Amino acid sequence: MSLYRLDASINPATSQSRALADLVEAEWTSEHPDSLVTRRDIGTEPPPATTWRDIVTSGQTPEADLTERQREARALATTLVDELVDADAILLAIPLYNWGVAAHVKSWYDITYTDARMKQGALAGKPVVLASVLGGDYSEASGKASWDHSTPWLRHVIENIWKADLLIVQRQLTLVGINPALDAMKEQAAEVHAAAAQLASEHGQALAAKRNARTAA
Amino acid sequence: MSLYRLDASINPATSQSRALADLVEAEWTSEHPDSLVTRRDIGTEPPPATTWRDIVTSGQTPEADLTERQREARALATTLVDELVDADAILLAIPLYNWGVAAHVKSWYDITYTDARMKQGALAGKPVVLASVLGGDYSEASGKASWDHSTPWLRHVIENIWKADLLIVQRQLTLVGINPALDAMKEQAAEVHAAAAQLASEHGQALAAKRNARTAA
Numbered sequence: 284m285s286l287y288r289l290d291a292s293i294n295p296a297t298s299q300s301r302a303l304a305d306l307v308e309a310e311w312t313s314e315h316p317d318s319l320v321t322r323r324d325i326g327t328e329p330p331p332a333t334t335w336r337d338i339v340t341s342g343q344t345p346e347a348d349l350t351e352r353q354r355e356a357r358a359l360a361t362t363l364v365d366e367l368v369d370a371d372a373i374l375l376a377i378p379l380y381n382w383g384v385a386a387h388v389k390s391w392y393d394i395t396y397t398d399a400r401m402k403q404g405a406l407a408g409k410p411v412v413l414a415s416v417l418g419g420d421y422s423e424a425s426g427k428a429s430w431d432h433s434t435p436w437l438r439h440v441i442e443n444i445w446k447a448d449l450l451i452v453q454r455q456l457t458l459v460g461i462n463p464a465l466d467a468m469k470e471q472a473a474e475v476h477a478a479a480a481q482l483a484s485e486h487g488q489a490l491a492a493k494r495n496a497r498t499a500a
Numbered sequence: 501m502s503l504y505r506l507d508a509s510i511n512p513a514t515s516q517s518r519a520l521a522d523l524v525e526a527e528w529t530s531e532h533p534d535s536l537v538t539r540r541d542i543g544t545e546p547p548p549a550t551t552w553r554d555i556v557t558s559g560q561t562p563e564a565d566l567t568e569r570q571r572e573a574r575a576l577a578t579t580l581v582d583e584l585v586d587a588d589a590i591l592l593a594i595p596l597y598n599w600g601v602a603a604h605v606k607s608w609y610d611i612t613y614t615d616a617r618m619k620q621g622a623l624a625g626k627p628v629v630l631a632s633v634l635g636g637d638y639s640e641a642s643g644k645a646s647w648d649h650s651t652p653w654l655r656h657v658i659e660n661i662w663k664a665d666l667l668i669v670q671r672q673l674t675l676v677g678i679n680p681a682l683d684a685m686k687e688q689a690a691e692v693h694a695a696a697a698q699l700a701s702e703h704g705q706a707l708a709a710k711r712n713a714r715t716a717a
Contacts, residue, residue, distance in 0.1 A: 293553040327553070332546040332604060336510040382661075383653050384600070386607035387549060393598050430660075432653040436600050439647060444599075 284494070285319040286311050287370030291377045291388050292326045299457040303483050304376035304414040307452070310487025311372065315494070321366060329387035330394055334359055338397045356394075363391065364398040364405070371497075372490050373411040373447070375437075379418070383432045392440060406445040410493040412486045413437055413451045418458035420468060448493060450486045454479035501711070502536040503528050504587030508594045508605050509543045516674040520700050521593035521631040524669070527704025528589065532711070538583060546604035547611055551576055555614045573611075580608065581615040581622070588714075589707050590628040590664070592654075596635070600649045609657060623662040627710040629703045630654055630668045635675035637685060665710060667703045671696035 288308060292298035312318065337356035341349060349357070367373065377388055395401055413434075421431050434451065441449045459465045459472035505525060509515035529535065554573035558566060566574070584590065594605055612618055630651075638648050651668065658666045676682045676689035 293556060329549040329553075332549040332607065335603065336544070336546075339510060381606075381610050381613055382656055383606055386552065386603040386610060389598075389600055389606055390549065390603035393603060396598055429652075430656060432649060432656065435646075436649040439599055439649065443647075 284315055284317070284371050285321055285369065286315075286372050286374060286490075287366055288320060288322045288374045289376065289391075290322070290324045290326055291375075291385055293380075293385070295324070295327060298326075298376075298378070299416045299454060300376040300378040300414055303416060303452060303454050303479060304374055304412075306480055306483035307374055307412050307414055307487035307490065310484055311374070311491050314488070314491035318371075321370065323363075323366060325387045325391050326385070330359060330363075330390050331356075332386075332390070335390055335393040335397070338394065360394050360398050363395050364400055367395065368400060368405050370409070371494050373406075373409060374490070375411065375413045377413065377433065377437065378416045379431055379433045382430050384436060396444075401445070404446060406447045408497070409445070409447045410490050410497070411441055411445075411447045411449045412490050413441065413449060414483060414486075415451065415453045416457045417453060417455045418462070419456065419465070420471075421455050450489060452479055452482045452486050454483075501532055501534070501588050502538055502586065503532075503589050503591060503707075504583055505537060505539045505591045506593065506608070507539070507541045507543055508592075508602055510597075510602070512541070512544060515543075515593075515595070516633045516671060517593040517595040517631055520633060520669065520671050520696060521591055521629075523697055523700035524591055524629050524631055524704035524707065527701055528591070528708045531705070531708035535588075538587065540580075540583060542604045542608050543602070547576060547580075547607050548573075549603075549607070552607055552610040552614070555611065577611050577615050580612050581617055584612065585617060585622050587626070588711050590623075590626060591707070592628065592630045594630065594650065594654065595633045596648055596650045599647050601653060613661075618662070621663060623664045625714070626662070626664045627707050627714070628658055628662075628664045628666045629707050630658065630666060631700060631703075632668065632670045633674045634670060634672045635679070636673065636682070637688075638672050667706060669696055669699045669703050671700075 290301055292300050334356040337353050338360055341353040415434055417431055421427050441447050456468055456472040456475050459468050507518055509517050551573040554570050555577055558570040634648055638644050658664050673685055673689040673692050676685050
């Protein structure tokens with residue numbers, strides 16, 4: 284049995300998305316102590332910027348005529364999709380950067396989507412938890428809820444394209460204590476963070492239970 | 501006087517976003533025949549996947565202690581922002597890829613946003629045309645209008661962050677004639693394409709006129 288974990292923070296040492304995903308992972312590991320946890324860190328080791336285009340533009344080229352870079356690009360796609368397909372459950376730790384997903388997240392997704400398996404329902408029904416952090420205040424009250432362009436796209440590709448079984452936990456206001464402009468929100472941040480931590484644990488338990496249900500079915 | 505044009509298609513030879521942006525550019529050049537048109541092609545020459553992180557994580561490092569790669573990353577940011585700031589008008593040709601902006605578009609944006617000028621209104625009021633193409637049917641009738649996660653993010657950063665003066669022209673159904681699943685939409689595609697071509701020309705005229713108005717003011 285295995286959990287696949289993808290991290291996209293560019294600052295692992297201080298990453299809030301990692302901390303939130305750790306809470307999910309702890310519940311999984313508690314339920315499945317012998318489970319393998321496989322990890323990929325695209326925040327610090329992003330796929331090359333040329334990989335996706337190399338695959339797409341070499342689409343009709345026979346294997347023998349591929350350049351070395353095209354060959355490596357296709358191999359990376361196969362590896363990344365193998366990782367997703369082989370996992371019993373998936374945990375994605377993806378922060379919001381400049382109101383969208385980071386380039387390396389889109390790059391990772393685009394590369395995986397070149398593999399035919401991703402268009403054939405290879406991840407249908409697979410349990411997925413997305414742990415996302417947003418530095419500022421994106422509450423309904425802030426008027427900026429629509430400024431998060433990351434979660435809607437991720438929800439779209441995970442639910443509509445992968446057809447996976449998705450749970451989302453978001454922690455907002457993670458820049459409180461770092462960005463002085465947010466100092467007035469300390470109390471609100473503490474509440475938001477506690478609620479997110481609670482939800483992360485619940486989602487971790489749900490992830491482990493879903494895996495059990497799929498095995499029993 | 502100068503127009504700055506950014507292209508993001510990964511297939512320049514057959515690019516529909518280029519064709520659409522060419523219509524905008526033709527009107528600009530017709531009104532300003534002596535104008536310089538500066539170009540950057542991030543579709544075929546994307547910024548390295550490591551550049552943005554190199555800049556962000558070296559934020560507090562003194563100039564003298566920077567690695568060569570960090571130095572190059574900062575220099576690229578300065579160049580990219582110089583290009584935008586120096587232009588009298590901006591034309592962006594950005595296709596939708598997998599329901600969002602391509603990784604190289606987000607990377608380009610994130611890199612520019614590390615430069616202090618981009619947080620200080622350096623592009624406020626600047627006339628911008630965004631020419632975007634969407635391969636499939638994203639009309640209201642299709643029920644998939646919300647599957648375009650590119651245009652809303654681009655609108656957000658151009659209008660709310662740059663505070664630039666934005667016009668958008670979109671051409672949908674560009675995969676009709678290529679993807680057999682869309683064969684039934686040939687007539688609709690012809691109408692959509694003609695309307696987009698007309699709007700691209702109008703936006704080109706408006707871009708040229710706005711430039712004149714700014715000069716006169």
